[in-house]
Amino acid sequence: MLSKMHFAKELAKEGNQVFFINPPRKNLSDGKAKKIENNLTVISLKEHPIRIFAREKCRPLYRWIERKFIREILRTTGHIDELWCFNAFFISDLKFFGADKTLLFVYDLYVPQNLQKASLQAGGIVSIAQEILDGFKETGKPQLLLHHGLSPAFQKMAESGLAAFEKGNKIKIGYTGNLMRQGIDREVFRKIISTHPDLEFHFWGATDLAENNLMTNPPSEAVMGFINFLKSEGNVFLHGIKNPEELANEIREMDAFLFLYNVKQDINAGYNSHKLMEYLATGKTVFSPYVSRFAQTGLIVMDTKESTDFESFFERQLPMLEKYNRAALQQKRISFALDNTYRKQVERIREWILLQP
Secondary structure, eight states: OOHHHHHHHHHHHTTOOEEEEOOOBTTOSSOEEEEEETTEEEEEOBOOTTHHHHHHHOHHHHHHHHHHHHHHHHHHHOSOSEEEESOTTTOOOGGGGOOSEEEEEEOSOOOOHHHHHHHHHSSEEEESOHHHHHTTGGGTOOEEEOOOOBOHHHHHHHHTOOOOOOOOSSOEEEEESOTTOTTBOHHHHHHHHHHOTTSEEEEESOOSGGGOSSOOSOOOHHHHHHHHHHHHOTTEEEOOOOOHHHHHHHHTTOSEEEOOBOTTTSTTTTSOOHHHHHHHHHTOEEEESOOGGGTTSSSSEEOOTTOSOHHHHHHHHGGGHHHHTSHHHHHHHHHHHHTTBHHHHHHHHHHHHHHOO
């Protein structure tokens, strides 16, 4: 699940009546609302046939379509106390919801016209990277910087304590996430895998569109070439898609993790990533290029911001893995992850809201 889904479930657990709005879908015969658990209702909207065209070509028409969707949502929700907007690319005229409080969550680095408009109408802006928040300084709106949240399955895993580090015959390096994502630094991955036949590389994530719920367009030739490379290497193990409980249990067996994005292609320019919190919850070492949100924390074995040779950095740091995996450092990572559960993030947001005029 994505961050907004975890937040919705956490707010519902508190006793709030939560309505989670799905973006419009073409395959719906009509809009519908479905209660999926106590206090949590999912509203699914039928796509308007010219919404995308209007968004790109005719803004007045798009604003009319936006308001039509808002009226449809409000027929189900009634008056809204708090509006938490995670998708200003869908609806940016937030004022028409008439909510008592409005928060804009910007977890991905994209700056369309809609996002700027929504930021001016929101009562506050929340993000997981200072660089993203800096893009909204001129709005003068209150800002809250958070880390990504730790989901329940990984929280449970982290609470179970340290996993013993015993240096086996082969060191196991893990990576989780959509293997068709454009931002992965595929070239460096290839080099590291090819030059370390003595290591095992374990991947969890979608390798084709049938497994992927975040992409609809066919992957590029470069992406498919990388996936075919992974399938052909004897020291690579592809585990596919797993549910969160299975994934949390299986990645505990890793000795270390790689976070390897190309900052020029990644949507968030390497500022932060949800998977880093899950890696840290295991307590094990994370080897990574520079990630600004974790700079000076000592939680990640991180290359410098100016570096252009992560392969050499990895080569130098790998022999110190046993040192990096000592119990005290593992506990530091686990404690950090447990301090960022979704429950704690909601508490931080609540405290921040109370400070606003």
